[in-house]
Amino acid sequence: KWRGVKVLKFSLGFGPALFSVTRGETEYRVSWVPLGGYVQMAGDSPGPDGTMPGGENQFLSHPWYGRVLICLAGPAANLLTAFVVMVTVGLVGVSYPDYPNRLGAVPDTSVAYRAGLRPGDAITAVNSVPVKTWVQIFFTNSKQPRGKSVDVRVERGERSFVVPLAPEQREPFFSSLQRPAVPPVVGSVVTGMPAYKAGLKEGDWIVAVNGRPVTTWDELPRALRGTVDHPVRLRVKRAGREFDVVVTPINPDGRDSRNARIGIEPPYAGVFLEHHGLLESIDLGFRATVSMVGSVYGGLWLTISRPLYYREYVGGPLFIAQAASEQARRGLDAYLQFLAMINIAIMAFNLLPLPVLDGGHVLLALIEAVRRQSISARAYLTFQKVGLVVMGTLFVLILANDPLRLVQRQRALEKAPRGAAPAPTPTSHPAPRERPLAPAPP
Structure with missing residues (x-):
């Protein structure tokens, strides 16, 4: 509208209208299929007689640069929305999986051991600031001025003592700390991943991987390493009964072929919430948005370059609803x-440079700019027809994936032992998304 183009319809979703209201020359509607939305502009395609539109308020009669601006406005709004949401995340607080402030293994070659720490010790204060959780230890240290000494208070049984750390000792000391090992219990299962389709459930205890016993969570990634695209037999304990589950790990980032993931996350004992100020949140939001853009385009390239491999991990409305519920x-x-x-x-x-999408309109406008000649109605219609076939195929594949994924999981669950509730877990908290201080989920 800012460019003087008449907007006929603004729709959230596709297909028939669920409900609509007309304001001025524009119909605003919510449609049945919740896969994005669209804006219908006057003159956005050739007329029935095969001629291109020519009115001042017609989309295709606008100069090429005007059409590019119009088509980039929607994606730009999505990008800005993502940035604002990520700034909000910094303000409301970023949560990290947390654990008790008690030490696990302390190797006799570590800086912590030489400082006098032993397994089972609890760190209760850093520079007189009380700490009660594992992440809080490192968070409090990071807030102390750089280049300054800190004192660490340690409790062992009924007695306590202080470990003084010179500035150059701080990083080696805190880097050497290890928390107690987490058992190989499934804290949560990521929707759509191999473990989900194989029927693994929250609370399952993984006893062995390909016959190799595992006793801690950290052993799982090592046991799965190098098994991408190869069936792996997991020995699982559920409600006191053991059975085998076959799962095929994938390589989600497409880089290191040894980076095998099945989509499970560990349990944790609590949550540490870190709040940021406005300026910190703006910086966090910018960096997180840039990272997300890279991640999304990386995943898009993998889907395009290896469609048969990654297509089953693309989801439609049902998958999005499941994932949203999981994140909430x-x-x-x-x-x-x-x-x-x-x-x-x-x-x-x-x-994407496909008709109907903004990228398709941008591509045609740029071709027109290079050729310095308008696209003919015939070429435009041919481009539209080819693109609609591609779009239709994509939508069918996306929509078909959702029920197929559920059927696969249901069949896998039916094969598992029946008649008992999931085995108890060491914690009642669901596992969060992968965080900087969390163990990498296999």
Whole structure:
């Protein structure tokens, strides 16, 4: 409208209208299929007689640069929305999986051992600031001035003592700290990943990987390393009964072929919430948005370059609803990050050079600019027809994936032992999304 183009319809979703209201010359509607949305402008395609529009308020009669601006406005709004959401995440607080402030293994070659720490010790204060959780230890140290000494208070049984650390000792000391080992219990299962389709459930205890016993969570990534695209037999304990589950790890980032993931996350004992000021949140939001854009385009390239491999991990409305529910259960920050990621994904999809999408219109406008000649109605219609076939195929594949994924999981669950509830876990907290201080989920 800012460019003087008449807008006929603004729709959230596709297909028949669920409800609509008309204001001026524009119909605003919510449609049945919740896969993005669209704007219908006057003159956005050739007329029935095969001629190109010529009116001043017609989209295709606008100069090429005007059409590019119009088509980039939507993706730009998605990008801006993602940035604002990520700034909000910083303000409301970023949650990290947390554990008790008690030490696990202390190797006799470590700086912590030489400082007098032993397994089972509890760190209760850093520079007289009380700490009660594992992440709080490192967070409090990071807030102390750089280049300054700090004192660490340690409790062992009924006695306590102070460990003084010179500035050059701080980083080696804190880097050498290890928390107690986490058992190989499934804290949560990521929707759509191999473990989800194989029927693994929250609370399952993984006893062995390909016959190799595992006793801690950290042993799982090592046991799965190098098994991408190869069936792996997991020995699982559920409600006191053991059985085998076959799962095929994938390589989600497409880089290191040894980076095998099945989509499970560990349990944790609590949550540490870190709040940021406005300026910090703006910086966090910018960096997080840039990272998300790279991640989304990386995933899009993998899907395009290896469609048969990655297509089953693409989801439609049902998958998005499941994932949104999963993130909401983990906390407000996880849910907001998911909304930001959805906005980036919509932006990336809309910029694909396909008809109907903004990227298709931008491509045609740029071709017109290079040729210095308008696209003929015949060429435009041919481009539209080819693109609609591609779009239709994509939508069918996306929509078909959702029920197929559920069927696969249900079949896997039916094969598992029946008649008992999931085995108890060491914690009642669901696992959050992968965080900087969390163990990497296999």
